[in-house]
Amino acid sequence: MSSFSSRLETMLNNINTSADPTTRVVMLQELSELLRISTENTLAGSFQVDAFVCELVKILGGSGNVADDDDGDDDNDTHKHDEDAQLAAVLAMSGGGQYQGDDNLEAQDLAARCLANLMEALPGISHTVVYHRAIPVLCS
Secondary structure (H helix, E strand, O other): HHHHHHHEEEEEEHHOOOOHHHHHHHHHHHHHHHOOOOOOHHHHHOOHHHHHHHHHHHHHOOOOOOOOOOOOOHHHHHHHHHHHHHHHHHHHHOOOOOOOOOOOHHHHHHHHHHHHHHHOOOOOOOOHHHOOHHHHHHOO
């Protein structure tokens, strides 16, 4: 299992947006294939979901993270208003074209496949994908 964890760490380092473009495409291909045949059991405990989703969203053209706007107020009315505002912002951002992402379209295609394969292997991570603003990126 240690070799699997180190292989995943190597993949994560090599899909980073600062990595060599050719290496990034090769690693995305390998990651896509790995995720295609993976299950929750094979990924449990060794797959860094948050880090991988963040990097994949960056390749697709998003920021890969969300600013923390939590002011500690747990009032339900305020929370409902915040959800409505966030939904409106996501819908407005999905209007098109402002995301550039990786210059290599093959890398973008592979990153989208990786996200799809990851969500199929680990259905419970959809909130992480939404948190990293993948939805407007995928809709643009």
